[in-house]
Amino acid sequence: MKLPIRNKKIIPRIIRKATFISIVILMIFILVASNEISQHKLARTAQPLNGCLSNDLLACTDTSKETILEPFIPNPELNEQQRFLSAIARKLPVPQTGTYEYIMLRAYGAVFVNPNVGIKLPPKYIFANEQETQEFQATLTMGHVNGAKDCYLQKPASDALNKARSLQKIPLKSGYGSGDCTRTFNTNLRFWHKYANNQVLAKVKQGKETKILGVVAPPGTSQHLWGLAIDLRVGSKEQRKALNQNGWFQTVGNDVPHWTYVGLSEENLPLFGFKKQLVRDITYWITPL
Structure with a gap:
């Protein structure tokens, strides 16, 4: 059957147009794939921190952002100190020595x-009020601490804690309450006023008072605000071992019930600059600052 002359002209144009579209799609695919490979290589080979190898630790800046793949x-x-601050600088600016931060x-x-x-870590070291705290906490993925009432932590932290508690019986300090787990700004403030006042806070900001920091955290600074700390009743080596094996350590000197989810193995803590401190048979891993 013979095609009309009009169709004979249209069909080659359709073929040429389809061929052109196919070539364009192929070029786009090649460019995207090439870009992904380049970004992958860049993430693997780029120096994550500029200036951290120099004597000026405050020059450490995060240049890798979300491209870190390893x-x-x-x-x-x-x-x-440099190892610790280099890890910090990947996520937050390192504050000037002597400042409150x-x-x-x-x-x-x-x-x-x-x-x-x-x-998820907070965008700053100190929250100013309840609103800032709630806005941050609203972005977190939380997990429930098994066997506890109204006790939630960031999910990786709760998962690790639940695993440790499946190995050993490890009760919360209060036995049940949310005050042991993730806290509001107002709860943090209430605890502060229970043990200290504004005059003490002024001395803390000036660096003249430090002992209180092992008793209670100033308003807006508690690790409990980030959903990465919990107060526990721990009395045996077996309980401590179960917690340590799952990334939980005591990191605030003299604060016996306070446990922090660091997410590292004990053998890697020194690599990140942590210093081992033994106080009354309790091992604390404190910052080297």
């Missing part, structure tokens, strides 16, 4: 080296 390991040639980083900064990709 677990971060500090340069073992750096000293303890630096003092809080020294006391409670263990959480900021947590390598677990499922953990």
Whole structure:
């Protein structure tokens, strides 16, 4: 059957148009694939931190952002403080020495080296009020602590804790309550006023008072606000071993019931700069600042 002359002209145009579209799609696919490969190589080979190998630790800046594809390991040639701060600088600016933020980083900064990709860290070291705290907590993926009433932590932290508690019976400090787990800003403030006042806070900010930090955290600075700390009643080596094997450690000196989800194995804590401190037969892993 012979095709009309009009159809004979249209069909080649359709074929040419389809061929052109196919070529364009192929080119786009090649460009996208090439870009993904380049980004992957860049993420693997780019230096994550600029200036961290120099003497100026405050020059450490995060240049890798979300392109980090492999677990971060500090340069073992750096000293303890440099290794710790290099891990911090990947996520937050390192505050100036002597500032209130630096003092809080020294006391409670263990959480900021947590390598677990499922953990979300706050965008700042100190929250100013309840609104800032709630806005951050609303972005978290929370998990329930088994056998506890109204006790929630960030899910990787609760999963690790539940695993430890499946190995050993480890009760909460209060036995049940949310005050042991993730807290509101107002709860943090209430605890502060129970043990201290504004005059003490002023001394803390000036670096003149530090002992209180092992008793209670100043408003807006508690690790409990991030959903990465819990108060427990621990009295045996077996309980401590179960917690340590699942990334939980005591990181706030003299705060016996306080446990922090660091997400590292005990053997890797020194690599990240943590210093081992033994106080009344209790091992604390404190920051090297």
